[in-house]
Amino acid sequence: xxxxxxxxxxxxxxxxxxxxVAPDPGLSETEMLLPVLTDVLAQAGLAPGEADFTCxxxxxxxxxxxxxxxxxxxxxxxxxxxxxxxxxxxxxWALYEAWVKLLTGDADTALVYACGKPTAGDLEDVLTRQLxxxxxxxxxxxxxxxxxxxxxxxxxxxxxxxxxxxxTVVDGAAAVVLAAGDRARAMCARPAWIHGIDHRIEPHAxxxxxxxxxxxxxxxxxxxxAFEAPVDTAELHASHPAQEVILRxxxxxxxxxxxxxxxxxxxxxxxxATGLIRIGEAADRIRRGESDRALAHxxxxxxLQHNLVAVLEGERRP
Amino acid sequence: xxxxxxxxxEFPFTRSLGPVQxxxxxxxxxxxxxxxxxxxxxxxxxxxxxxxxTAEELRDLVEVGSxxxxxxxxxxxxxxxxxxxxxxxxxxxxRLDGADTALLHALDAPGPEAVHTGMRVRIRWAAERTGxxxxxxxxxxxxxxxxxxxxxxxxxxFADPVTVLTTPARLDYTYTPGRAQSRHLDAxxxxxxxxxRCPACRKVYVPPRGVCPTCGVATxxxxxxxxxxxVTTFCVVNIKARHLDIDVPYVYAHIALDGADLALHGRxxxxxxxxxxxxxxxEPVWTGDGRHPDHYRPTGEPDAAYDTYKGLL
Ligand SMILES: [Zn+2]
Numbered sequence: 001x002x003x004x005x006x007x008x009x010x011x012x013x014x015x016x017x018x019x020x021v022a023p024d025p026g027l028s029e030t031e032m033l034l035p036v037l038t039d040v041l042a043q044a045g046l047a048p049g050e051a052d053f054t055c056x057x058x059x060x061x062x063x064x065x066x067x068x069x070x071x072x073x074x075x076x077x078x079x080x081x082x083x084x085x086x087x088x089x090x091x092x093w094a095l096y097e098a099w100v101k102l103l104t105g106d107a108d109t110a111l112v113y114a115c116g117k118p119t120a121g122d123l124e125d126v127l128t129r130q131l132x133x134x135x136x137x138x139x140x141x142x143x144x145x146x147x148x149x150x151x152x153x154x155x156x157x158x159x160x161x162x163x164x165x166x167x168t169v170v171d172g173a174a175a176v177v178l179a180a181g182d183r184a185r186a187m188c189a190r191p192a193w194i195h196g197i198d199h200r201i202e203p204h205a206x207x208x209x210x211x212x213x214x215x216x217x218x219x220x221x222x223x224x225x226a227f228e229a230p231v232d233t234a235e236l237h238a239s240h241p242a243q244e245v246i247l248r249x250x251x252x253x254x255x256x257x258x259x260x261x262x263x264x265x266x267x268x269x270x271x272x273a274t275g276l277i278r279i280g281e282a283a284d285r286i287r288r289g290e291s292d293r294a295l296a297h298x299x300x301x302x303x304l305q306h307n308l309v310a311v312l313e314g315e316r317r318p
Numbered sequence: 319x320x321x322x323x324x325x326x327x328e329f330p331f332t333r334s335l336g337p338v339q340x341x342x343x344x345x346x347x348x349x350x351x352x353x354x355x356x357x358x359x360x361x362x363x364x365x366x367x368x369x370x371x372t373a374e375e376l377r378d379l380v381e382v383g384s385x386x387x388x389x390x391x392x393x394x395x396x397x398x399x400x401x402x403x404x405x406x407x408x409x410x411x412x413r414l415d416g417a418d419t420a421l422l423h424a425l426d427a428p429g430p431e432a433v434h435t436g437m438r439v440r441i442r443w444a445a446e447r448t449g450x451x452x453x454x455x456x457x458x459x460x461x462x463x464x465x466x467x468x469x470x471x472x473x474x475x476f477a478d479p480v481t482v483l484t485t486p487a488r489l490d491y492t493y494t495p496g497r498a499q500s501r502h503l504d505a506x507x508x509x510x511x512x513x514x515r516c517p518a519c520r521k522v523y524v525p526p527r528g529v530c531p532t533c534g535v536a537t538x539x540x541x542x543x544x545x546x547x548x549v550t551t552f553c554v555v556n557i558k559a560r561h562l563d564i565d566v567p568y569v570y571a572h573i574a575l576d577g578a579d580l581a582l583h584g585r586x587x588x589x590x591x592x593x594x595x596x597x598x599x600x601e602p603v604w605t606g607d608g609r610h611p612d613h614y615r616p617t618g619e620p621d622a623a624y625d626t627y628k629g630l631l
Binding site for chain 1: 419493496497
């Protein structure tokens with residue numbers, strides 16, 4: 001029902017977006033994040049610590065550092081204390097939390113950021129720790145193997161799986177500023193208004209699911225209002241070519257939709273920031289006037305297990 | 319030059335299993351595969367405690383076959399030691415005879431050309447079984463046809479059931495402290511203690527983290543601090559830590575080094591525990607080729623006045 005909250009509550013937009021480009025591997029997470037925060041706050045005209053709410057997304061497992069998000073708070077000017085929250089997930093889910101916070105009227109502006117150093121560990125091992133601990137995790141199946149199961153299932157069902165790269169795992173950070181109503185209009189010439197966001201999850205057991213489908217993506221898109229009008233742009237979070245085939249079908253993307261013009265995860269997959277970057281890239285297309293209605297998708301877990309869809313709109317031009 | 323160091327995170331996942339998972343894993347130990355039947359008659363293997371569609375509680379256990387059919391697969395070229403097989407193998411989802419859902423495991427096959435969806439396979443049991451998914455060593459090709467209606471009710475009762483699962487896990491990382499801490503650690507190796515100054519509020523952070531948490535801006539100006547400092551607060555440690563070769567009792571203190579705007583922590587030695595006090599003046603002692611000071615000892619100076627360090631408590 002969240003997709004229908006917008007009309008009755010308030011207008012909220014993405015007004016700024018920044019991301020790291022090829023950060024030095026010798027940097028700490030905070031050092032990697034700081035220039036991105038400086039950039040996004042400058043775009044929005046906010047000083048460090050000035051946003052009404054701050055929400056971040058990251059995972060301690062990536063670099064093996066417990067409570068690593070508390071260190072990155074140094075970068076936001078968090079002393080004296082700021083209103084702050086964290087999700088142990090991709091930053092797209094942090095943006096969802098911040099959007100809900102702004103909908104309630106508790107805040108007018110929010111800083112959302114995500115960062116990860118996946119190259120600090122071996123993702124083939126690390127990502128197995130998110131799997132079912134009784135029946136799956138003890139076998140240590142890596143993400144490439146699980147994506148392969150989905151691709152084979154799609155091929156067996158008669159689908160065409162285009163050849164192509166998987167994701168290019170890199171370290172990285174990204175940040176977005178959200179603002180409500182007139183604050184958004186004052187910060188940005190063409191805000192990317194959030195029409196709706198929704199996220200849905202599928203059963204954890206891979207063998208229960210039809211891997212050729214993503215009903216959670218379809219439902220999230222419906223609830224976010226994606227099918228109420230055509231989109232011209234879709235930024236998809238797909239770490240395997242088969243996943244893009246599945247997503248295009250579930251999101252009913254027609255051939256005239258520009259799909260993932262940023263290059264997506266095959267170009268750069270800073271794990272835990274990749275989904276937030278999809279929202280930021282879609283918003284930037286609207287802010288630059290290259291899109292009027294864009295869909296952004298983020299995923300988490302094996303084989304498109306958990307999916308978030310955001311629908312963004314630019315104001316009609318005179 | 320940014321430093322790196324190996325970092326190993328090792329931990330056991332310990333979980334209470336509950337009636338359904340306990341029966342399933344104990345069953346594997348006894349070479350018996352159990353599933354659970356849903357209200358609409360489907361058999362889930364591995365069993366779930368709740369219906370994935372309706373969230374209804376599921377307790378109706380059944381025994382299914384140990385042979386099955388591959389529903390999808392992918393080739394694994396990297397048979398690392400944690401994985402089920404020591405040679406390249408296929409990951410498979412297998413729908414066991416009598417089940418409606420599939421189980422993930424490994425298939426022992428010579429190469430990807432020997433694997434296809436729809437192929438018949440059977441369980442190869444591990445020689446030593448403890449009540450874990452790895453009691454299935456892997457699947458292997460099997461010539462037999464699918465047996466229909468191979469489902470029999472099962473009480474789920476076994477002698478000496480497994481009720482808790484402990485799964486060891488080890489993850490290997492490369493730790494990077496970052497630029498600011500690398501500079502600090504390099505200086506420490508030369509027995510210098512350095513901090514970094516915030517360009518906005520002028521505070522000196524020791525050890526530096528590269529950022530001023532008050533101003534949200536990068537620190538860059540390196541500043542020598544100490545080596546002498548003042549104990550701002552302390553406690554007496556009476557419980558010996560594992561892996562720590564220090565006799566108890568000892569004093570653990572916060573120490574404001576001269577010129578620093580943040581207290582760091584260290585051990586105080588060279589003075590009886592009961593004589594350590596707030597305001598005590600101390601200096602670092604390096605021993606051997608250690609990078610960090612081994613401990614701090616009294617300098618013999620008069621104690622610092624409370625007003626000189628009250629802002630650093
Ligand atoms: Zn400062």
